Amino acid sequence: MNALRIHGPTRLAGKVRVSGSKNTALPVLFAALLFDDEIRYENVPRLWDIETTLQMVESMGASFTWNKETGQVSLFPTVKSKVAPYEWVKRMRAGILALGPLVARYGEAKVSLPGGCAIGARPVNFHLDAMKQMGIQVGVEQGYIIASVPSKIRGAEIVFPQVTVTGTENLLFVACLADGNTVLKNAAQEPEVIALGNFLQLCGAKIDGLGSSTLTIHGGKLHPPKMPYSVPPDRIETGTWIAAAAVTKSEIEIQACNPLELTSVLSAYREMGLKIEEGKDFLKISAPQSLRPISLSTSPYPGFPTDMQAQMLSTACFAQGTSHITETIFENRFMHVAELQRLGAKIEVNGNTATVTGPADLQGAPLMATDLRASASLVVAALAAHGSTKISRIYHLDRGYQRLEEKLRQLGAQIERIAE
Ligand code: EPU
Numbered sequence: 001m002n003a004l005r006i007h008g009p010t011r012l013a014g015k016v017r018v019s020g021s022k023n024t025a026l027p028v029l030f031a032a033l034l035f036d037d038e039i040r041y042e043n044v045p046r047l048w049d050i051e052t053t054l055q056m057v058e059s060m061g062a063s064f065t066w067n068k069e070t071g072q073v074s075l076f077p078t079v080k081s082k083v084a085p086y087e088w089v090k091r092m093r094a095g096i097l098a099l100g101p102l103v104a105r106y107g108e109a110k111v112s113l114p115g116g117c118a119i120g121a122r123p124v125n126f127h128l129d130a131m132k133q134m135g136i137q138v139g140v141e142q143g144y145i146i147a148s149v150p151s152k153i154r155g156a157e158i159v160f161p162q163v164t165v166t167g168t169e170n171l172l173f174v175a176c177l178a179d180g181n182t183v184l185k186n187a188a189q190e191p192e193v194i195a196l197g198n199f200l201q202l203c204g205a206k207i208d209g210l211g212s213s214t215l216t217i218h219g220g221k222l223h224p225p226k227m228p229y230s231v232p233p234d235r236i237e238t239g240t241w242i243a244a245a246a247v248t249k250s251e252i253e254i255q256a257c258n259p260l261e262l263t264s265v266l267s268a269y270r271e272m273g274l275k276i277e278e279g280k281d282f283l284k285i286s287a288p289q290s291l292r293p294i295s296l297s298t299s300p301y302p303g304f305p306t307d308m309q310a311q312m313l314s315t316a317c318f319a320q321g322t323s324h325i326t327e328t329i330f331e332n333r334f335m336h337v338a339e340l341q342r343l344g345a346k347i348e349v350n351g352n353t354a355t356v357t358g359p360a361d362l363q364g365a366p367l368m369a370t371d372l373r374a375s376a377s378l379v380v381a382a383l384a385a386h387g388s389t390k391i392s393r394i395y396h397l398d399r400g401y402q403r404l405e406e407k408l409r410q411l412g413a414q415i416e417r418i419a420e
Helices: 022-036 048-059 091-105 125-133 165-176 192-200 234-249 261-270 306-316 334-342 370-385 404-410
Strands: 003-010 013-017 039-042 063-067 072-076 108-112 139-142 144-148 157-159 181-185 206-208 216-218 251-255 275-278 281-288 295-297 322-328 344-351 354-357 366-368 388-393 415-420
Touching: 003 072, 003 206, 003 370, 013 404, 022 039, 022 072, 022 091, 022 165, 022 192, 048 063, 048 072, 048 091, 091 108, 091 144, 091 165, 125 139, 125 165, 139 192, 157 344, 165 181, 165 216, 192 206, 206 275, 206 344, 216 354, 234 261, 234 281, 234 370, 261 275, 261 281, 261 306, 306 334, 306 354, 306 370, 334 344, 334 366, 370 388, 370 404, 404 415
Parallel strands: 013 251, 157 181, 295 322, 366 388
Antiparallel strands: 003 388, 003 415, 039 072, 063 072, 108 144, 139 144, 181 216, 206 216, 251 281, 275 281, 322 354, 344 354
């Protein structure tokens, strides 16, 4: 296994390019299962979750080529087996995104239940209940979701009890091939859902309301997109660079990003004292010598993203005063707190709120990564901690950040990957 060793504190400087969005690439790759012909993609990030997705569709009979340097993927979705096995879904919960395309296109699917993960129980009951309302028979046998279509998939009016990103995405797949119109209420408004909707529109789908909480989908036929689909930039990677600049009191330029998708993150960091210049596809960040504390809650888009909560918690450790950070999306997403405390952070968790007293004088220590964004928060903290920090189990980081240490080194960080 690999670990990262970071020597701090450091000052970052220069420019960094954001890679393609993981959480957009995943659903658009699974979307290929809706077709028989080749689908081409560009700007696909080089990540473990992409590797897992491609191997998973390969296990169903598809073939692919992936140029890891250029980010070009060609997927030939010749599906023979409509099964998403446990061995893949347990590695990556987003494997549940195979369910919608398989059942919509082939009328049958067998997809492993994802089970729990480090950030909470994460059930998929909203996906399944909505599919049942559209005429899909769904049962669970021996840990697998068994879905079939006895007559046809019918459009329906669905109200999600809670906003669900992959739930909305799975239902978009199904609704596009349903008989009649589907209305999805309390749908996710995340940029990744809009991007999937845009991809499906390139395939002939008729979807109204993208970016709002009510989506209307007029069921019909789909065709493969005529041009290669380019994956948009990753907004959480962008936010992670802002956090890294904030704790290291640095000036950096973040390139190839989309500032419009980061409104809540930018406003939180501005409140903490950062100067941020926004361009069409870049951000110039200038962090102050002393950060102000902050109080915020995570919420579905356009609110502050749960995927930035851990990195913000690390930032708050360096602010002058007391910050309050409340997690409202996942019940168990404070695994990084115990690790940050090992660096000397003063954080108390009560229920779903973390109270952070800063500024803490963090000292390097051996740490353990627990999930993807928790790992990112440890890297952020280690950049500003005094001395050497070793972060073990960084395979979590490799699931979602392309060439993180290479990019950090280019910005001047002292960071190396070591084998353990
Ligand atoms: N929920 C249910 N039942 C369901 C679906 C969701 O109770 O059927 C609950 C979840 O347990 C959670 C909340 O609803 O408490 C929201 O979960 P959601 O379904 O929106 O999460 P997801 O679709 O599984 C995606 C991202 C996550 C991101 C969340 C929230 C992908 C592949 N994953 O997960 O990304 O945190 O939305 O924005 O898009 C990450 O990239 O690190 C990551 C975890």
